[in-house]
Amino acid sequence: MKKIVWIISSVVALVLLIGIISFSWIYQIAMGQKEQGHEAAIERAKEQAKIVQVEQVETFVGKEKQFIVEGKNKQNETTYVWVPASKKEKVIAKKAKEGITSNQAVQAVQKENTVSKVKDVKLAREGDVLLWEVTYLNENNQYSFSYVDFTTGRVEKNLTP
Structure with missing residues (x-):
């Protein structure tokens, strides 16, 4: 009887270990994809927008993938740089x-x-329109997204998937 309990415990422990290792591996791959392109975006931002200090880089995926680099210029002014993943698109x-x-x-x-x-x-960015993406829960506790024009402050679009 003790042998059966030991075997079952060993199998359960092995399955748990395999599950944890698999989850960690998948998580690392997913996070690597999210950050893939950040270094190239930083270089483009420094080169084209004269950023001298980078504060953070975010990935936004809308119609096209964008990297948003927040940093400081030579005058120590906070600057946002929208860097498209495609090198054919312009940096703003x-x-x-x-x-x-x-x-x-x-x-x-x-x-x-x-x-x-x-x-x-x-x-965020759609084409040449620079935006703020606001993610929130609405009155029905549904995830909703609103896109606000960065320059004018006007709400451009509301989405509730």
Whole structure:
């Protein structure tokens, strides 16, 4: 009887170990894909937008994949650089003061929609339109997205999948 318990325990432990290793491997692959392209985007931002210090890099996938590099220029001004994954598309750079803040984007969304909880706010781009993507839970606890024009502060699009 003790032998059967030992065998079952060993099999369960082995299955658990394999599960943990598999999850870790899949997670590493997924995170590697998310960050793939960040170094090249930083180089393009430094070269084309004269960024001297990089604060962070985010990946946005909409109609086309974009990397948004936040950094400082020589005058120590916060600058956002939208770097398309495709080298054929143009890089767009704007000083933070040329557009609205993330808080102003959230306020614009709250004026138009019932927002029960804001989940995330990040920069985005569709074509040449620079945006803030506001992710939130609506009154029905559904994930919703609103896109706010970075320059004008106008809500461009609301989506509830």
